[in-house]
Amino acid sequence: MMTRQFTSFDPPRRTLMGPGPSDVYPRVLAALSRPTIGHLDPAFSDMMEETKALLQYALRTGNPLTLPISAPGSAGMEACFVNLVEPGEEVIVCVNGVFGGRMSENVLRAGGVPVVVEDAWGMPVDPQRLEDALRAHPSARLVAFVQAETSTGVLSDVRLLTEIAHRHDALVIVDAVTAVGGCALEVDAWEVDAIYTGTQKCLSAPPGLSPVSFGPRAVERLQSRRRPVQSWFLDHTLVMGYWGDGARRSYHHTAPINSLYALHEALLLLWEEGLEQAWERHARLHRGLRAGLEALGIEFLVAPEHRLPQLNTLRIPEKIDDATVRGRLLSEHGLEIGAGLGALAGKVWRIGLMGHSARSENVFTCLAALEQVLGELGAPIEPGAAVDAAGSALQETPLAQSA
């Protein structure tokens, strides 16, 4: 007999304003716990079809190959690289944060040769440097970059970077993990070739799945591969058969049934709100948070024109200890904000306003908690100023009624 004792896990109640997971919609949690059915059940196939259609809506695409990978965003990233890179191929990877670096690692593991184009952390991907790299490496047939760098809170220009890549006959892989639902993204209009995202950011479902979409050029590239995809689990030529036309569905792996219930519900909520309305909501809440943070004297890492509304990266004020503040926010206020990653560890905080976390209650909760903790640590703070400033900013820009 084991002497150790175990009991059911009852998680503490948190307000999630880090870089993800974000607060999950109550309707999504309810969907998650509906009774499990078989992954080959006709009712489940119908739900898969709806999920595909709702994903196409969220990504603004008609790509038939649009489906959730049965694993987190990192696996969605890997799926794009192992399906589209062949050994020995040069791939231009734009790196302006942690996730660009991870893309470069994925190219290596897939046997490719990464050509890294670096930009400073906190800056967007520079279109001119991409152009230069494509000129210097004319054999590169693939370009990869991150739309919304989760490590820095920076937005890069997907439309322009894709145009440049296409002028040089290269396809693009876009990391949209933190982007989808939180800021403008048009897969078809911007001619994005391959894109992956996550469920736990602006879609506000639990983490664990990674929606991926391949456009016609990516599908053609996949179908003309010289060697099989190195991953069996992520091989799109097989996964397609499983997520393909319901009548001809072939068994590949056992789908994560309940997680897919949750994703379906989260996408449904986005569809009910309207995609553009969701983008606008994130922008508005960002303005409220920003006004409050400025009243607290906290500065943004990123210039205004490159900031992600859904992920706010802030310089930690001088003489303030990172871990102390985050620890007290968590233990005293039940509030999670994000630490800096990599080169920014200890230097920044990341405050997410994603999906269900992008609500005025969360903005006020966060500002009030920060005011209290920073004030107690001796920062020069005018009581109530942050919440007032946020309230005014939110009043000035009410949400437009949906059409």
Added chain:
Amino acid sequence: MMTRQFTSFDPPRRTLMGPGPSDVYPRVLAALSRPTIGHLDPAFSDMMEETKALLQYALRTGNPLTLPISAPGSAGMEACFVNLVEPGEEVIVCVNGVFGGRMSENVLRAGGVPVVVEDAWGMPVDPQRLEDALRAHPSARLVAFVQAETSTGVLSDVRLLTEIAHRHDALVIVDAVTAVGGCALEVDAWEVDAIYTGTQKCLSAPPGLSPVSFGPRAVERLQSRRRPVQSWFLDHTLVMGYWGDGARRSYHHTAPINSLYALHEALLLLWEEGLEQAWERHARLHRGLRAGLEALGIEFLVAPEHRLPQLNTLRIPEKIDDATVRGRLLSEHGLEIGAGLGALAGKVWRIGLMGHSARSENVFTCLAALEQVLGELGAPIEPGAAVDAAGSALQETPLAQSA
């Protein structure tokens, strides 16, 4: 605006007696929908530690490298192969069904050279053939086989096959997806080197995660690799850092928080019942189902000594149409049983008694539904005989009280 309409998905209520997913425990569904917290939250780290300890209990192992891969069983399989196979290495793969075949495919994708040892579908892996293969291929350092073949319902002898492999200085990878919780398995006592399982079989959690355990020889092999693991997502040298000692946890990917709540609760239920009691329960329910099926004149594919109690593979009676029966069981009785896979498609049914599905109610539900549907299709069936036979068999072998 899209003209298509979408609504929340309300799954039909099913009794799941296929090859998995099995019926999920209500307590597990309740755990699944608890509020999401951050994957770096200290409370979540504590739960990860408990989950590891409960997994070690379920697998009868003290292996520190015991953790759930954040993706379904197929990814757990791939994790074992990409971490333990290096390009050019011969791997002996014992194939006696679909999942052995998939292992062989995984060896290929990892750059290895599979040496396939085939046994007939419906037969266990033959120890003598493994011995012969190891003699013929002395450079092979790895042997892979399936303990509980989900496609055929056959149990192979893990202890003996592992002994043989070790005598030839080869490590073993064991597929225990359908085994864990449903039949005896002793990772440490049998000296299994690497093993993977799934959540949706005898653990009765939803599908989506794959617990994996590596013993000391496998860890040594991993640490002495000449080349990096080809998958970033499944690279155990990185995943270990994330699931390692709580204090030194390093970010790898965002864990599937809620799915892990569910796995923790499912493992807790197994721990509360007791592992040996769970094995005994599966054996007992199997005896009840078998008595009933024999009363219906339905024959098993597998000889009694090689049958899995938790997965019963049955020859479809002559003149009975496979799809008609399964369709009517599903639509008229809400009962899912499994079809044959691969070479057995159209020839067998697979009836699972796994985890929460291994209950006397399920045995009676299944037998009564089969009696009704087969009777209506003209099979010569004596009314009530199957349920009576199952009831008698279950009465003869009450569950022993736990010690």
